[in-house]
Amino acid sequence: MAEYKNIMVYVETAEENPVKVGLEMLSPAKEHAEKVTAVVIGSGVADAAKKVAEAGADQVICVDSEDYKEYNLDAYATVLTQLVKDENPEAVFIGGTQDGKDIAPAVAAKLGVGCASDVLAVKAEDGEIVYTCPLYGGTVLEDVKIASTPQVATLRSGAFQKVENPSEGEVVAKEVKVPEDVIKAKITESVKEIAETINLEEAEVIVSGGRGMGSKENFALVEELANILGGVVGATRPAIEDGWVSKIHQVGQSGKIVAPKLYIACGISGATQHVSGIMNSGYIVAINKDEDAPIFDVANVGIVGDVMKVLPVMIEEIKKIKDAQ
Structure with missing residues (x-):
């Protein structure tokens, strides 16, 4: 029997495609939850959301808007926090990318809950999820339980395999507006080398x-x-x-x-x-x-x-x- 009813997985995109760790996280989520709700945020990411649904998510909430064309921590964290409140999952998995390491603690702080970082393994113990995290530069591995709900965790890329023989879930388009005063930093110009x-x-x-x-x-x-x-x-x-x-x-x-x-x-x-x-x-x-x-x-x-x-x-x-x- 699954430990949790619902686990939310935030799937980051790059060049309008889901990143590898985003799809990998669906596997431990499906193992420990009755339902896996994935979230995709960005502009022109409808195809990416469909790929996430094909990779095994039961439901994919797609927030597709020009407002989110450029990654902005304040905006993305606010959107994800609102979706967590709407869906009420027991846990939220976020990929341990550079952006993921930004957004996870921000969401946890907004929700007032605990956050496990750089998770290498996810297992069940007495009906609860236990996260294995490296300490002291990886020389020690520690098992962590998060008492608060929802739990927030960043999962390391490559630590999990993608879902084998996945069944396709549904994609649900959703509009989430972020108040102007929430955005503390704005991108005025992006220079890409x-x-x-x-x-x-x-x-x-x-x-x-x-x-x-x-x-x-x-x-x-x-x-x-x-x-x-x-x-x-x-x-x-x-x-x-x-x-x-x-x-x-x-x-x-x-x-x-x-x-x-x-x-x-x-x-x-x-x-x-x-x-x-x-x-x-x-x-x-x-x-x-x-x-x-x-x-x-x-x-x-x-x-x-x-x-x-x-x-x-x-x-x-x-x-x-x-x-x-």
Whole structure:
């Protein structure tokens, strides 16, 4: 028997499509609730709402308006809070994206309830939901119960699988107006760099470089390997601080939490903050000259050697394989 009658899932969109973690959250929600109500907010998101319904939500509330064309924390948090009050779910799941980490505590504060962050697992215990959250950079996992209702939680991307063989739910269009005085900050102009189109959270292959790459010129090998594999470039904080690549590529607790099918760590020692951000990756390959580097503790395959000698060989061998296909 399901623990809760209704769990609400806020599904964020990017380029008018539901983000991966939004669809993944439907799975634990369906496991623990009789009904799953998804929410999609934005402009021109009707198709995205339909995809969410096809992915397994029982009902999708679609708030589609020009007013929400640009993400605004005040507006989105107010809309979601109003929908929570209307639908009265026992829990609200929000993806642990950059925007999700903004909106979840804002909604929890408006409702006066508790919020669990960066949830890795959701289980039932004595008729209640228990959230497993990492502490101290992921070195400790703690089970958390939230006494207040509705419960609010951000779920980590890659921690859950999408619903298998989903049945399609219904889409309900709803209009929610936000009072003008609620908006504290307004976007007057949006400037989008090419680098900002990089989506680490959705990538299936990520090749990351760390301090061990030595220089910006050497870091080009990371970019070359990523291009050959059809993947995305990632980086640690030191590589970004040294100006080898822009901050949008940062992977880890203070960057993006990722869960690709393949993660290749080049010249990365494996600081706790970085490892915590990649722990849900399907397969991890690590290259480091220090055989005692912590990264090897989490790697499926470890290569002990000079990254500047290993990467050119890897690149050439992959090129040969691709040319032969």
